Amino acid sequence: MTILIIHSSPRSNGCSSTIARNIAKKFEGASLLEINLHKENLPYCAGCLNCVKKSIEACPHSKQTLLMRDKMLKADLIIVVTPVYILHMSGQLKTFIDHFPSIFLMHRPEKAMFSKQLIIVTTAAGPVCKETLKEISGIFTQFGISRIYKLGFAVASPTYNSIKKEKLLKIEKQSNKVIKKVKRNIFKPKVSLKIRFNFFIYKMVQKKFPASEADGKHWQQNNWFKTGRPWK
Numbered sequence: 703m704t705i706l707i708i709h710s711s712p713r714s715n716g717c718s719s720t721i722a723r724n725i726a727k728k729f730e731g732a733s734l735l736e737i738n739l740h741k742e743n744l745p746y747c748a749g750c751l752n753c754v755k756k757s758i759e760a761c762p763h764s765k766q767t768l769l770m771r772d773k774m775l776k777a778d779l780i781i782v783v784t785p786v787y788i789l790h791m792s793g794q795l796k797t798f799i800d801h802f803p804s805i806f807l808m809h810r811p812e813k814a815m816f817s818k819q820l821i822i823v824t825t826a827a828g829p830v831c832k833e834t835l836k837e838i839s840g841i842f843t844q845f846g847i848s849r850i851y852k853l854g855f856a857v858a859s860p861t862y863n864s865i866k867k868e869k870l871l872k873i874e875k876q877s878n879k880v881i882k883k884v885k886r887n888i889f890k891p892k893v894s895l896k897i898r899f900n901f902f903i904y905k906m907v908q909k910k911f912p913a914s915e916a917d918g919k920h921w922q923q924n925n926w927f928k929t930g931r932p933w934k
């Protein structure tokens with residue numbers, strides 16, 4: 703099993719990253735990949751839409767984004783990690799996501815994404831994680847992932863080491879519940895009704911009005927206009 707942690711706090715040993723690493727450690731024998739967005743210094747999306755119109759290779763930041771995409775495709779479990787910054791995900795995580803519209807369901811989804819599981823870990827000072835979890839979950843659903851687990855913690859502490867004992871126990875308990883579910887479902891792909899429905903709508907749209915030549919070709923070559931499905 704391969705796990706990818708996508709860190710997006712500038713604090714490598716902050717609350718969110720430490721919780722995510724503790725979760726990954728519970729998967730004995732798994733190999734661990736990481737993307738440290740704070741170290742990557744990925745520029746903002748240039749808005750050229752080359753990725754959608756041509757390919758991710760044509761992105762001006764492809765030297766970084768191709769490696770990131772490959773890590774996502776390799777992982778069986780992705781753990782996306784973010785602190786809440788002004789009620790939403792961190793800017794680093796948003797910048798990362800902005801580089802991947804081409805693998806959205808409506809464009810050229812990657813077959814490998816449909817069998818993955820995702821854990822979202824977010825921490826905040828107060829009880830405000832709900833929106834952030836919802837927005838990230840919505841985005842990764844559009845990447846084709848059905849099994850998504852949300853962990854949001856109001857840590858009320860500036861550092862991991864100063865989180866109160868009772869809170870740490872709660873964090874561990876909730877994390878363990880999710881870990882159990884992930885282990886139960888590993889290598890058991892599931893495709894949600896929402897994803898199937900979205901795919902069906904995009905199939906009709908792409909057939910009549912392909913968003914780009916690259917999209918049209920991709921859907922044709924994969925036989926998705928007929929009986930083919932990216933999750934088969």
Ligand SMILES: Cc1cc2nc3c(=O)[nH]c(=O)nc-3n(C[C@H](O)[C@H](O)[C@H](O)COP(=O)(O)O)c2cc1C
Pocket residue numbers: 711712713715716717718719784785786787788789790825826827828829830857859860861862
């Ligand atoms: C720029 C900035 C904005 C923040 N905005 C919020 C917020 O809107 N609500 C909240 O409860 N905490 C907010 N926080 C606190 C962090 O979400 C919290 O400390 C989090 O646990 C930090 O995660 P980290 O240790 O992984 O970096 C903010 C922190 C920073 C630095």
